[in-house]
Amino acid sequence: MNKKYTYPIGKLLRFVILLELVWWILLGMVYIVIKWVDFKKEWAKQYIPTQAEESAKRLATEFLTAELTPSFLHPSYAWLLLIIPLIWVIEGQFMQWKNKRISAYPDKTIQTLMIPEVNTKAIKWRYFWLRTALLFIVIALMQPVFGTRKAGSNQRNQEIVLCLDISNSMNVKDLSSIDSRLDIAKRGIINFINTLRGERVGLCVFAGTAQIQLPITTDYHALKMFVNEIQTDIISKQGTNVNEALLISSKMFTKSKNAKITMMITDGEDHMGNMTEGVKAVKDKNVKLAVFGIGSKQGGYVPNDPLHPEFGFKILNTGKRVISKLNRNLLIEIAKLSGGTAVIINNIYPDFQSTVKNYITNSDSENTIESEMKVKQNFYPIFLGIGLLLFCIYLFYPFLRLKIKD
Numbered sequence: 582m583n584k585k586y587t588y589p590i591g592k593l594l595r596f597v598i599l600l601e602l603v604w605w606i607l608l609g610m611v612y613i614v615i616k617w618v619d620f621k622k623e624w625a626k627q628y629i630p631t632q633a634e635e636s637a638k639r640l641a642t643e644f645l646t647a648e649l650t651p652s653f654l655h656p657s658y659a660w661l662l663l664i665i666p667l668i669w670v671i672e673g674q675f676m677q678w679k680n681k682r683i684s685a686y687p688d689k690t691i692q693t694l695m696i697p698e699v700n701t702k703a704i705k706w707r708y709f710w711l712r713t714a715l716l717f718i719v720i721a722l723m724q725p726v727f728g729t730r731k732a733g734s735n736q737r738n739q740e741i742v743l744c745l746d747i748s749n750s751m752n753v754k755d756l757s758s759i760d761s762r763l764d765i766a767k768r769g770i771i772n773f774i775n776t777l778r779g780e781r782v783g784l785c786v787f788a789g790t791a792q793i794q795l796p797i798t799t800d801y802h803a804l805k806m807f808v809n810e811i812q813t814d815i816i817s818k819q820g821t822n823v824n825e826a827l828l829i830s831s832k833m834f835t836k837s838k839n840a841k842i843t844m845m846i847t848d849g850e851d852h853m854g855n856m857t858e859g860v861k862a863v864k865d866k867n868v869k870l871a872v873f874g875i876g877s878k879q880g881g882y883v884p885n886d887p888l889h890p891e892f893g894f895k896i897l898n899t900g901k902r903v904i905s906k907l908n909r910n911l912l913i914e915i916a917k918l919s920g921g922t923a924v925i926i927n928n929i930y931p932d933f934q935s936t937v938k939n940y941i942t943n944s945d946s947e948n949t950i951e952s953e954m955k956v957k958q959n960f961y962p963i964f965l966g967i968g969l970l971l972f973c974i975y976l977f978y979p980f981l982r983l984k985i986k987d
Contacts, residue, residue, distance in 0.1 A: 587683050588676035588699055596705055597669055615651070654724035654959070661719045665712045672708075703979070710975035717968030721961045739780045739840040740797055741937070742830045743770055746847035747813045748788040748821050749895070750905035753848075755881030757929045762875045763813060766846045769931030770808050773844075774801050776934045783833045786811060787826035789818030789853065797833055813887065820853045823915060827859025831866050841868045842937060845915070846926075848876040849908030860918045870921030871936050876907030877927060 653659075751763040760768070774782070783797040784807055792815075795807045826845065834841045843863065863870055882894040883903045895903040909925070916923035924936050 587680045588704075589701055590673060590676050590680070592701065593676075593704060593708075594669075594673070597708065600709065612651075651725050654726060656723055658719060658722040661722065662716065664719075665715055668711065668715075669708070707975060707978055710971050710978060714968050714971035714975055717964045717971065721965035721968055724959055724961045725964065726959050739842060740783075740834050740837075741777075741780050741842045741844060742783045742785055742797070742833050743808075744785045744787065744791075744826050744830045744843055744845040745770070745811065746788065746821060746826075746845075746849075747786045747811060747815055748819055748848075748850065749813055750821075750848050750850040750883055751875075752813055752884050752887040753876065753881040753905045755877045755879060755905075756875070756927065760929055761887060762848055763811070765926070765929050765931060766873075766875055767808050767811060768929075769926070769933050770846070771805055772930075773933040773937070774805055774808070777801060781839075783830075784808065785826065785830045785833060786815060787822060787829070788813070788816040789820035789822055790816060791822060791826040791829040792816065793829060793833060797835065821847060821850055821911075822853045823847070823849075823911070824854055824856045824859040827856065827870075827919075828862050831859075831862035831868060834866055834868065841866060843868050843870050844873065844933060844937060845870065846873045846875060846933075847912075848905065849874060849911035850876075850905050852908060852911050856915065856918060860915075863919045863921075870915070870919045871933075872912050872915045872921060872923045873926050873931065873933065873936075874907050874909060874912040874923065875926040875931070876905070878906060880904045880906030 745766060747763065751766070752761045754761050756762065756765055779799065781797045781799050782801070782804055783793070784795040784804060785791060786794050794811070794815075795804060798804065823845075827843070830843050830845075862868075881904065883905050884890060884894055885892040897903055907925070912923040912925070915921070922936065
């Protein structure tokens with residue numbers, strides 16, 4: 582038996598190319614079959630035996646109505662598959678370097694004594710274990726979802742509009758030396774969103790004017806992303822136009838008879854005009870209003886640029902710094918006119934949910950929907966488990982091979 586001491590790079594490269602071709606062709610064929618089944622499932626329903634047992638008919642119907650074609654929650658991780666060809670490039674370069682080193686010892690006796698034998702079969706198997714393990718781990722990171730499972734849901738049918746003041750005075754750091762009023766408000770909103778259970782929520786911001794940031798939705802991930810992006814420079818016109826904020830937020834609600842709640846968060850500084858039209862819009866749509874005042878009695882200085890403290894603070898014509906304080910009277914007035922409630926936020930971890938919870942609890946019996954829905958199943962644990970198992974085989978394969986040999 583001839584022993585080999587150099588790496589047959591060409592032979593190994595042909596094996597890798599053939600392996601990848603066979604692997605991806607088979608995978609493509611499986612995908613085509615699944616796609617065909619998805620396409621033909623309506624046609625196939627007519628062939629369910631009418632005399633079959635109810636359980637069998639139910640299972641067959643569930644299979645044919647399920648969407649079998651896989652999709653991925655995080656397809657952006659697919660670029661990690663490039664690691665597989667990169668491994669081969671690195672390995673190929675390493676083998677080529679070793680072959681050059683071995684060629685320095687043309688005497689076969691020296692090769693036998695000093696250089697270990699090259700086992701081509703073992704190299705092929707190790708590559709197979711490693712690339713397949715990486716493939717399954719990357720698929721797990723992409724989070725494959727397919728098929729469906731039944732999931733019960735208990736959704737509240739309320740609509741909530743978050744109406745956030747983003748005037749310059751919200752940059753004041755009177756409740757914390759680190760966080761501004763706006764930072765604290767955003768933290769409280771995110772915590773509030775995390776407690777929601779099916780409510781539809783929209784986002785409105787206001788200063789001297791008001792605008793819709795996100796229409797009514799149940800996409801809490803998108804909502805939190807929008808909240809995190811809010812800064813006081815979104816609206817150039819400054820002031821605290823509560824009237825327009827109430828008007829715009831009221832227009833965001835649908836015409837359904839769901840319970841409607843507006844959460845207004847403001848420091849009330851630099852209030853503009855009366856609120857007659859806004860309050861009327863709130864009452865006409867039967868909106869329950871909760872006004873949260875954020876700030877302290879002592880107040881604080883308004884920065885010229887919240888991102889650059891070195892730029893100093895806003896200054897009056899008299900040369901004194903502008904001091905912004907919480908306008909409690911405005912909060913009380915809004916709550917009184919609209920029949921809502923006013924709450925003062927004086928800590929860095931606002932609890933919005935306890936106030937709004939009263940509105941939700943009072944209407945739970947008539948605005949809660951119990952439903953059963955089908956959701957796609959996430960199979961990433963299976964792919965991750967297979968990937969890790971194959972990676973362990975790759976790591977211990979040399980030891981297992983030696984043990985079998987002995």
